Amino acid sequence: MTQIVSARRLARELGEWRSHRAAYLALADRVRVMLIDGRLASGSRLPAERELSSALQVSRTTVAAAYAQLREDSYLHSVRGSGSTLSLPDGHRGAIPLPQEVPLDFTKAAAAAYPGLPAAYQFAVEQLPNYLSHQGFDMQGLPELRAAVADHYIERGLPTTPDQVLITLGAQHALSLLTHTIYSPGERILIEHPTYPHAIDTFLAAGARLLAMPVSSEGGWDVAEGQMLIRRAAPSMGFLMPDFQNPTGASMSADDRERLARLAAREGTTLVVDETTASLDIDRGSMPPMASFSGSIVTVGSLGKLAWGGLRIGWIRGSRDLLARVLRTRPAMDLGTPLLEQLASIHLLGETDLMAANRSRGLRAGRDLLAAELARHFPQWPVHLPDGGMSLWINTGETSSSALALAARAEGLALVPGPRFGLEGAFERFLRLPFTYRDDELRAGVQALVRASRSVGSVPGRMPLQAVI
Ligand SMILES: Cc1ncc(COP(=O)(O)O)c(C=O)c1O
DSSP states (O other): OOOOOOHHHHHHHHHOOOHHHHHHHOOOOHHHHHHHHSSSTOOOOOOOHHHHHHHHSSSSSHHHHHHHHHTTTTTTEEEEEEEEEETTTTOOOOOOOOTTTOOOEEEEEEEEOOTTTHHHHHHHHHHGEEETTSSOOOOOHHHHHHHHHHHHHHHOOOOOOGGEEESHHHHHHHHHHHHHOOOTTTTTEEEEEEOOOOHHHHHHHOOOEEEEEETTTTTEEOOOHHHHHHHHOOEEEEEEESSTTTTTTTOHHHHHHHHHHHHHHHOOOOEEEOOOOOOOOBSOOOOOGGGGTTTEEEEEEETTTTTTTOOOOOEEOOHHHHHHHHHHHGGGGOOOHHHHHHHHHHHHTTTTTHHHHHHHHHHHHHHHHHHHHHHHHTTTTTOOOOSSSSEEEEHHHHHHHHHEEEEEHHHTOOOOOOOGGSSTTTTTTTTEEOSSSSSSHHHHHHHHHHHHTTTOOOOOSSSSOOOOO
């Protein structure tokens, strides 16, 4: 189905789109980068020129020229009578293009596989014959793996039984399952702002109205705002990453965990706590899992960051009742988790300390190298060093990250601009730079940024740093 983008929505999402280029080129550039980074889906229909010109308060000639430019560059196709439809020149419809043509892909904050992974698969292959007499559809997860995940929580001080654990195809799948289970159309969902982009996608696809609780790398969460939103707007669900929040790297204090957990339980908001990044500690130390403050909290976990994204193993920890409801939702989406990967994960969960130490070493080296390179080449950017996580979240002050991302592509570097992590064009001045790459890649990435930034002028005026929607 063609998605129609209204003029009002597009104007909001475009944020502060003007640049040093002529207005029509700046507008075409911004639409193009939003298509490339997934904020606008390929196949969606742009508003009529007259409507957009009035929503943006620019002349109709400017919009017409921007559309003409997009058409010339093969990003827009207009058919008389049926409007102008966005499309990626290489023909992917409704998809974010794979940046194959871009040699350095910094769009993913994820590292290469843990070196112990081949041994885990070896173990899995040896174990597999014991499971072949079953039909192999596993919706809940192998009991041995659920027990290993439960033990992992017990070690962190959170009593957990295997029947409180459901194994999924990674944390993203867990989040989709939970959204379909907990959320009903028309309700609201509280998110951190900025947040993990595919959480935004998941919630918007379900038709949710999103409430934004600000979070920053230096200041952490605006918990007072979050409390106000929970009390006044009664979201049915809240999505939080208290440990090394993606993208800011911030950690929530134990007090804030407790305050939010207790309030949400009282007000009937189900908090979904995503701990995908929780084991990516560089120099912080352990913190109490948020679920230890309230029995109604649902936790999502994954081996994606600690072991390997290609493993596709994650889980949900929640009440038996909730998991039973999730199980009823699941067959519409998929029919279970592959056994080989589950068996490998049993082996890997026996080495969580080794995996965490391995990641910690790599992340520390990457973080410090990237920060040093940035201090050398972009001394005007104040870089806050997170004590864990996978990326730097940088307030560039004057630079439009959408424009920078577009220029960086031409220099062989794919980046995700700041607004992909927020709502309605927020975070245009912010850039997320992952430090999960090899030293030579990080150095080459900063060199590409230096070249890209030369072709991007600064833009007058500032976005509010934390737009609250
Ligand atoms: C916060 C967060 N949640 C979930 C995911 C997805 O994890 P998985 O690969 O296990 O689906 C990611 C991956 O980037 C993430 O950063």
